[in-house]
Amino acid sequence: MSGAKKPAAAIIAKPAFWGAESRFLGLGRPARFVLLTQTLLVMNNIRFTNAQAEQAFLHDLKTEVHQHFAGRPIAHADWRFWAKGGCWFALSYGACALLLLGHLTAGPFWAVYLVFNLAGLLIGFSWGHDASHSTAFRRHWANQWLHFVSFLTVGIDPLLWGLRHLRSHHIYANVEGSDIDIDRNPFLRLSPAHPWRPYHRYQAWYAPLVYLLTLAHSVFWGDWVYLLHPDYEWMRQGVGRGQLWLRFFGFKVGHFALMLGLPLWLTDFSVGWVLFTYFSTGALCALTFIIMLVGTHFFLEADYPTSEHDRPATVGPCTNCAPVATGTPGKVGRGSSAAGLTATRPITCSRTCATRTTARSTR
Numbered sequence: 001m002s003g004a005k006k007p008a009a010a011i012i013a014k015p016a017f018w019g020a021e022s023r024f025l026g027l028g029r030p031a032r033f034v035l036l037t038q039t040l041l042v043m044n045n046i047r048f049t050n051a052q053a054e055q056a057f058l059h060d061l062k063t064e065v066h067q068h069f070a071g072r073p074i075a076h077a078d079w080r081f082w083a084k085g086g087c088w089f090a091l092s093y094g095a096c097a098l099l100l101l102g103h104l105t106a107g108p109f110w111a112v113y114l115v116f117n118l119a120g121l122l123i124g125f126s127w128g129h130d131a132s133h134s135t136a137f138r139r140h141w142a143n144q145w146l147h148f149v150s151f152l153t154v155g156i157d158p159l160l161w162g163l164r165h166l167r168s169h170h171i172y173a174n175v176e177g178s179d180i181d182i183d184r185n186p187f188l189r190l191s192p193a194h195p196w197r198p199y200h201r202y203q204a205w206y207a208p209l210v211y212l213l214t215l216a217h218s219v220f221w222g223d224w225v226y227l228l229h230p231d232y233e234w235m236r237q238g239v240g241r242g243q244l245w246l247r248f249f250g251f252k253v254g255h256f257a258l259m260l261g262l263p264l265w266l267t268d269f270s271v272g273w274v275l276f277t278y279f280s281t282g283a284l285c286a287l288t289f290i291i292m293l294v295g296t297h298f299f300l301e302a303d304y305p306t307s308e309h310d311r312p313a314t315v316g317p318c319t320n321c322a323p324v325a326t327g328t329p330g331k332v333g334r335g336s337s338a339a340g341l342t343a344t345r346p347i348t349c350s351r352t353c354a355t356r357t358t359a360r361s362t363r
């Protein structure tokens, strides 16, 4: 789901730790991961300068990270990474080959296509995700190619996905208005900061139906928004428009050629049946995708810090974190230029502030 502005994230252009980010994230432990992303907030203009606990945490974490890497070469993917992704790749493209032989009847065609699609999704989960962090190969271009190939069955543009994954989600996990993964949408309330509607009391029941649509939404709508909408200029910063568009359209052509063009060309099934198979198996992939994501985000308690940029001007300064940081309260406009957004504005503490939004969650 898309649509929310990302003013706070716009100030992340060229952060100092950019090159080291993937190595940090390569630690791979979920709990550490959440803590780390919050620390990156401190490192990246959204500062909690008055929160002693944050400063102490940052110090401890930096010390621990330095100790962890002291004297160690930064390694890239080992054989386990290649074996895992290789299994999914063999399963997915083995199923694809079976489909294209043209000997299957309609039912088995649908079932084998589902295997092709689901295993393809898992290629994206394993090789694709890690390649987006540039952890598979030493060379950036090799990671980019692996990411491209790994997302071919999924259909979500890998370059744009990688940009928002690294520049938004990992750095601003759960930060309202900055973590693109919890953007507001009309159907599901993903953060306590989102407005509550009466029908949200039923979202636990209808959420799976919404999840079924997420992949198609991303492929046919979300990607275009991220490519074209000026609100996401901050996300595309540093990538030339020519490269962005060339890779975007090259990828989309590759995806549709693989998923629709080849089956239509090499089998006798009707356009309607191939399209039905594409969308119905894609919906099951989307559900699987969300369930796998949710499964890795179970916490007994979750913080949803609100970026100071999005905090209403009427909200007073933090009362728990005196002395309060100075600065002009208010919002950075939706259409603000990147240059304007890079002007650092002092930020009050969100984690210990009385106005923070905190929720206990078993999701």
Ligand SMILES: [Zn+2]
Pocket: 025, 129, 133, 165, 170
């Ligand atoms: Zn990641």
